[in-house]
Amino acid sequence: MKRKHKRLTFVAIALLLLGAAAALVLSAFEDSIVFFYSPTELAEKNVVDGRHVRIGGLVKEGSIKKGEGAVTLFEVTDLSNTIAVSFTGLLPDLFREGQGVVAEGKLKDGVFMASDVLAKHDENYMPPEVADALKKSGQWNTGGNPPAKEESAK
Amino acid sequence: MTAEIGHFALILALMIAAVQSVVPLVGAHRDNAEWMAIARPAALTQFGLVAISFGCLTQLYLSSDFSVLNVIQNSHTTKPMIYKIAGVWANHEGSLLLWVLILALFGSAVAAFGANLPPALKARVLSVQAMIAVGFYLFMLLTSNPFERVEVPPINGQDLNPLLQDFGLAIHPPMLYLGYVGFSMAFSFAIAALIEGRVDAAWARWVRPWTLAAWCFLTGGIVLGSWWAYYELGWGGWWFWDPVENASFMPWLAGTALLHSSTVVEKRDTLKGWTILLAIITFSLSLLGTFLVRSGVLTSVHTFASDPARGVFILALLIVVIGGSLALYAWRAPSLVSTGVFQPISREGALLLNNLIMATAAAAVLLGTLYPLMLDAVGGDKVSVGPPFFNSVFIPLMLPMIAAMAIGPMLAWKRADLKPVLARLWAAMIAAVLAMLAVWAWATDGPVMGVIGVGLAAWLFVGTLVELAGRIRLFKVPARESLRRLARTPRASWGMTLGHLGLAITIAGMSGAGAWQTESVQAMKPGETVTVAGYDFTFDGAKDGQGPNYSIVRGTFLVTKNGQPVATLDPEKRVYTVTKRPTTEAAIHSTFWGDLYAVVGDKDKATGAYVTRIYFNPLVAWMWGGVLVMVGAGITSLTDRRHRIGAPAGRRVAGTAPETVKT
Numbered sequence: 001m002k003r004k005h006k007r008l009t010f011v012a013i014a015l016l017l018l019g020a021a022a023a024l025v026l027s028a029f030e031d032s033i034v035f036f037y038s039p040t041e042l043a044e045k046n047v048v049d050g051r052h053v054r055i056g057g058l059v060k061e062g063s064i065k066k067g068e069g070a071v072t073l074f075e076v077t078d079l080s081n082t083i084a085v086s087f088t089g090l091l092p093d094l095f096r097e098g099q100g101v102v103a104e105g106k107l108k109d110g111v112f113m114a115s116d117v118l119a120k121h122d123e124n125y126m127p128p129e130v131a132d133a134l135k136k137s138g139q140w141n142t143g144g145n146p147p148a149k150e151e152s153a154k
Numbered sequence: 155m156t157a158e159i160g161h162f163a164l165i166l167a168l169m170i171a172a173v174q175s176v177v178p179l180v181g182a183h184r185d186n187a188e189w190m191a192i193a194r195p196a197a198l199t200q201f202g203l204v205a206i207s208f209g210c211l212t213q214l215y216l217s218s219d220f221s222v223l224n225v226i227q228n229s230h231t232t233k234p235m236i237y238k239i240a241g242v243w244a245n246h247e248g249s250l251l252l253w254v255l256i257l258a259l260f261g262s263a264v265a266a267f268g269a270n271l272p273p274a275l276k277a278r279v280l281s282v283q284a285m286i287a288v289g290f291y292l293f294m295l296l297t298s299n300p301f302e303r304v305e306v307p308p309i310n311g312q313d314l315n316p317l318l319q320d321f322g323l324a325i326h327p328p329m330l331y332l333g334y335v336g337f338s339m340a341f342s343f344a345i346a347a348l349i350e351g352r353v354d355a356a357w358a359r360w361v362r363p364w365t366l367a368a369w370c371f372l373t374g375g376i377v378l379g380s381w382w383a384y385y386e387l388g389w390g391g392w393w394f395w396d397p398v399e400n401a402s403f404m405p406w407l408a409g410t411a412l413l414h415s416s417t418v419v420e421k422r423d424t425l426k427g428w429t430i431l432l433a434i435i436t437f438s439l440s441l442l443g444t445f446l447v448r449s450g451v452l453t454s455v456h457t458f459a460s461d462p463a464r465g466v467f468i469l470a471l472l473i474v475v476i477g478g479s480l481a482l483y484a485w486r487a488p489s490l491v492s493t494g495v496f497q498p499i500s501r502e503g504a505l506l507l508n509n510l511i512m513a514t515a516a517a518a519v520l521l522g523t524l525y526p527l528m529l530d531a532v533g534g535d536k537v538s539v540g541p542p543f544f545n546s547v548f549i550p551l552m553l554p555m556i557a558a559m560a561i562g563p564m565l566a567w568k569r570a571d572l573k574p575v576l577a578r579l580w581a582a583m584i585a586a587v588l589a590m591l592a593v594w595a596w597a598t599d600g601p602v603m604g605v606i607g608v609g610l611a612a613w614l615f616v617g618t619l620v621e622l623a624g625r626i627r628l629f630k631v632p633a634r635e636s637l638r639r640l641a642r643t644p645r646a647s648w649g650m651t652l653g654h655l656g657l658a659i660t661i662a663g664m665s666g667a668g669a670w671q672t673e674s675v676q677a678m679k680p681g682e683t684v685t686v687a688g689y690d691f692t693f694d695g696a697k698d699g700q701g702p703n704y705s706i707v708r709g710t711f712l713v714t715k716n717g718q719p720v721a722t723l724d725p726e727k728r729v730y731t732v733t734k735r736p737t738t739e740a741a742i743h744s745t746f747w748g749d750l751y752a753v754v755g756d757k758d759k760a761t762g763a764y765v766t767r768i769y770f771n772p773l774v775a776w777m778w779g780g781v782l783v784m785v786g787a788g789i790t791s792l793t794d795r796r797h798r799i800g801a802p803a804g805r806r807v808a809g810t811a812p813e814t815v816k817t
Contacts (some may be wrong), residue, residue, distance in 0.1 A: 009498045014510050021514045025521060027756070032542035035535055054538060066758055070675045072763045076246045089675045090755040090767050093727075093736035104538075 016060060034104065039081040042107075049107045056102040064097055076101060076112070087114040157222050160210025161301040164251075167203040168256070168291035168369065170196050174284035177279035190319050192279035194265040194269055199263035205488075211300055212242050224248060224300045230313035230732050234704040238323035242313045247300035248450045249327055253444065254290045256328075256335040260279040260364075264339070270358065278346035289471045297464045305384060307318055313732035316704065330375030330402055334440035336368020336443075337409055341437035344430045345479060348486040351431060358420035361433070363797045364417060364708065366649075369409050370788035376402050388738035388753040390673060390727075390769040392777070395544040399444035399521040404516050411512035414505045422502055422567060424494030427487045428509065438476045439516065445472065472567075497569040505563030511555040518547045521661075524605040549603065556610045556661065558655060560617025564624065578624065579617055586613035604669025608662055615658035619692040622651050649791025656783030659776050666748070666773025677763040687751060687770030690714045690724075696754060696764060704728040709754030710766060713743070723752040739783045748772040 037047060049052060054074060063075035070124045071088050074097075085103055095117060097103065105114035181189025208270040214222050215238045218231050228245045229238060237244075243252040261283040268276050295298070317323075334477035343361045347353045361527035379399065411431040418425045418540060445468045522539045529537060560582055563573045589612035593605050623629075627645070628637040672687045680695035692712045695742040711723040723741035730737070743750040748770055755765035 010506065013507070014499070017510050017514050021518055021547070021551060024550055027520055028543045029525075032540065032546065034540060036537065036539045066265075066760070069677050090765055094736060097566040104540075118166060 027116055036076045036102075039083040042043075042083055043081050047107060047148055049109070052104070053076070053108055054102055054104045055085075055112055056100070057083075059097050059099055059101050061097045076103065080113055083112050084110070085112045085114050091117055156210045156213050156217075156219065156302060157301040158174055160207045160214075161299065162209070163207040163302075164291065164295060167200050167207065167254075167385065168288065168295060170200045170203065171284040171287040171291060174200065175189045175281050177281075179349075179707055181726050182274040182277040182281075187273065187276075189787065190273050192276045193280035197258070197261040197265035198285070199503075200284070201258040204251075204255050204258040204722045205333055205526045208251055209249060210244075211248060211455045214301075215242050217572055218311065219439050220309070220311055221303050222300075223304050226304065226308060226311045228314050229311040230703070231310055232731070233314060233319070234702050235323070236324060237314055237319045239762055240318070243327050243596045244324075245634045246320045247298045249331075250290065250294050250298055251300055252328060253335060255330055256331050256614075257287055257290065257338060260335060260339055275343075275346055275350065275357075278341040278349055279342045282342035282345045283338065284325070284738070286308070286342070286475070288506060289475065293464075293467055293471065300579070312731075313730065314705075316728070316730040316735045316737045317386065319567055319703075319730075320382060323386070324376050326375055326378040329371050329378055331372075331444075333368050333372025333375050333402075334405065334444055335370055335431075335447070335489060336371060337405060337412075337437045337440045338352050339364035340368070340412060340433040341479070344433035344561045347483065347490075348482050350431060351486060351489045353419065353426040353490050355420050355423060358416045358429070359796065362413075362416050362420065363792055364503065365409065365413055366788050366792045367434075369406075369413055369794070372406050372409060372782035372787050373781060373785050374404065374786070376406060377518060377778065377785075380776065384774070385740050386737070388740045388766070388767070390751055390753075390771060391669065392667065392774070395522075395541045398447050400519050400544075401446045403646070404438055404519050405439040405443055405524075407512050407516040408432060408439050411516075412436050414512075418494075418502050418505050422494035422496065424492035424496065424502065425509075426490040426492050428506075430487065430490065431483060431514070434476075434479045434511070435513075438472075438479070439520075439694075441472060441475060494568075496567070499565065499572055501562065501567045504558060504565050507558055508555060508562065511551055515551045518551065519544065522547070553606070553610065556614055556657075558613050559657075560621075563618070563621045563654070579620055581620055582617035585616040586610070587760075589610070601669045604665050607665025607669065607776070608725065610657045610704055611662035611665065611678060616656060618651055618654040618658065641769065644796075645794035646791045646796070649787045652787035653784050656780045659783060660780030663773040663775070663777030667771050667777060670772045674768045676766060677758060677761070678766045679761070679763045684766075684768060686768045687748070688715060688810060689720060689770065691750075691752065693764070693766060694762055696757070701728065703729045706756070707757075709766070710754075711752050711766075711768075713750055722751060723750065725752045727754060727756075744775045746775065749774040 034052055034054050037045065039055065039057050040086040041091075042053075042055060057078040060075040060077045060082060063073075065073045067073050067086065069092070071086060071087075072091060073086050075082050075084050077081060077083075083154040085105075087103070097152075103112060103114040105112055105115040107113070108115065174193060178190050178193035178196075181187070181192070211224070214225050215229055216235075220226050220227065224245060224247050228241045228248075233241065241248070243249045245470070259755050261280060262447060264271070264276065264279060264283070268279075271279070319423075340361050343357065343364070347357055379402065380392045383394065384390075410562055412429065414427050415429045415432055418733070419429050525539055526537050529535060561575055561581060563571075564578065566571075586609045590605050590609035593600075593608045597604075623641065626636045628636050631639075635650065674684055674686045676684060678684065678693040680693055683690050684693045685691070692714070694710040694712055696707050696709040699708055705728065707727045709727075711721060711725075713720045721743035723743060725738040725741040727738045728739060729735070738753055738755075740753045751769040751771055754769040755767065757764050800801050
């Protein structure tokens with residue numbers, strides 16, 4: 001092969017790889033990007049059952065209940081709207097009423113079936129998504145909470 | 155007083171670095187030996203000053219000096235000694251100080267031991283190092299001063315985040331930083347070479363030990379972080395594609411590519427421009443990693459309080475370093491002429507394929523990591539990109555690379571024939587098929603990726619052994635001759651063989667742990683038993699206890715298999731006295747075939763039951779073991795004779811590179 005042809009071969013291989021990677025990225029983006037909703041947005045946007053999403057807000061005071069076995073039921077609120085959440089497993093160490101929380105999972109008949117629950121390792125910390133959700137619902141009153149220390153449970 | 159000495163030493167270090175970044179560079183340009191000679195004492199003094207500064211901060215932590223803000227926020231008198239020391243770098247300001255300490259250490263190592271470097275190259279390298287250092291000193295002094303005092307000192311400190319009070323995590327940041335900063339040497343050499351307009355085998359040989367050492371440290375640092383997540387977070391997983399993990403993984407991917415392409419520059423005098431670009435990219439990703447983690451853009455265990463001024467400074471620094479070096483590259487790279495030519499099917503071609511795939515994978519990880527940030531910055535939807543994305547992009551990219559990894563080392567330099575090589579790999583093919591059949595027979599309903607992963611691991615493992623057997627002409631010549639060849643194999647070749655074997659073991663471990671993890675979550679009362687993966691876990695209740703600065707609830711599980719006792723597991727739940735923060739300590743019993751893993755949760759006051767979480771994680775020990783083999787391989791390669799005797803100045807000497815004559 002001539003030098004020019006050889007270079008062309010390498011360029012072709014590189015383009016092929018990049019093309020394959022781009023195709024993989026695009027198809028993965030389609031299926032696996034997870035959108036975040038506040039309880040209000042969840043109510044407004046008619047998120048279909050079974051779609052994988054993240055929700056966030058405050059754990060409503062007095063809403064944590066033990067279900068059967070390792071199931072925990074609680075409610076997440078942005079102080080305008082509230083959504084019931086069901087989670088099976090060990091909750092993060094800092095999961096508590098009145099704390100900011102992010103949960104990942106699916107809606108099923110009006111209940112959010114969480115597969116992951118994230119809470120933050122800092123008393124004053126508010127997940128940025130939750131802070132924004134509270135600001136949107138006009139309930140935000142404290143500012144400048146530093147982001148820190150995330151912890152999650154599956 | 156200690157704080158002021160530390161602060162002042164840091165300011166002096168900035169001044170020296172400023173001089174060091176300009177004078178030797180100008181000296182090298184004008185061919186002025188005196189100006190160039192300033193680099194050596196400057197680099198050594200700079201290191202001395204940063205060491206004083208770091209020593210001062212350590213002393214402040216050891217003496218629990220609560221007039222210093224940094225100590226207040228991260229320490230407490232009851233904290234055990236080792237975490238008082240680790241507390242120095244377990245925060246934003248201190249970790250930056252550790253960063254510049256390592257940077258200055260490496261710079262002074264070049265100054266002290268780089269006697270065989272051409273003076274102009276040495277001067278330029280040290281200048282570039284000092285430029286990076288100036289950026290960091292300014293960042294620290296202007297936005298993140300670790301020596302800031304408070305007017306009214308409190309009686310005691312606020313203690314370190316309990317999650318970070320752990321031995322694995324105490325040594326994780328220094329390891330990671332030795333890796334990140336080690337790549338700054340490759341970067342400085344690359345920039346110096348661009349300024350000189352010359353890259354040759356000698357250059358590659360000087361860069362290689364730094365890249366190798368950095369790679370070893372980075373690999374070790376990443377696996378320590380992963381190991382910590384495995385036993386401390388109690389989720390039974392070891393890799394979460396968390397942005398913070400990705401931040402350290404991207405430089406690893408680029409650095410691994412750099413390691414391979416620098417071999418080509420050394421042996422074949424080609425791929426020069428590409429290697430220089432990789433050196434720039436690797437260090438840029440290291441910088442990005444440091445700042446992504448430390449700046450507060452990402453929320454995780456690592457992210458300390460954020461401050462907009464820091465964010466702006468960081469962005470500016472990244473733009474100057476990455477933009478500046480890429481601009482220099484665009485301007486000067488065309489002057490780098492490669493002499494070696496090669497066919498697509500050749501050792502060079504295989505290494506280039508490795509490089510292309512690694513670079514593509516790093517780009518994909520970068521995209522997935524930054525996409526949510528970019529979308530948020532332009533006011534779009536809030537999204538998160540998690541493991542499903544990375545798994546479905548990263549794994550398909552890696553499959554062809556691992557398949558090619560067994561073939562590549564057997565190809566000849568310059569031009570090779572694929573058919574005889576594939577014919578020699580019949581044993582690897584049989585091993586792969588057997589492994590896949592065995593795994594499939596053992597778990598017919600498991601995920602197909604697990605079967606493929608184990609098959610590829612077997613293919614790579616046996617393929618690497620076949621290459622070694624071919625190199626020593628096993629069974630082709632008398633056994634004594636083979637042994638003699640084995641003994642004479644250069645350490646660098648051992649590095650390749652061991653590194654690839656280690657990766658094969660790691661892949662087998664990751665496939666096993668990823669595909670066949672068994673999990674069981676339930677509420678258990680004392681005396682109850684659950685069965686996970688054939689093991690019976692009997693919960694024997696929980697007791698209260700007391701640690702040095704925390705209280706403990708310790709659960710006990712008796713594990714039996716077919717009535718025979720296997721292990722006793724004591725997972726803990728700790729509550730740290732000062733911060734009132736709870737942490738989880740998983741109990742793990744490792745066996746050859748898998749880990750028994752138990753976590754105990756809160757007690758339900760009504761029923762007296764504890765929520766427990768029990769896992770069987772197959773082959774996890776293989777994963778850690780395989781990575782250890784890889785790090786060992788890097789160290790073996792680092793001790794190769796040609797690194798010790800130093801590089802011949804500017805000229806290849808026949809015989810010091812035995813691999814080139816092998817076909």
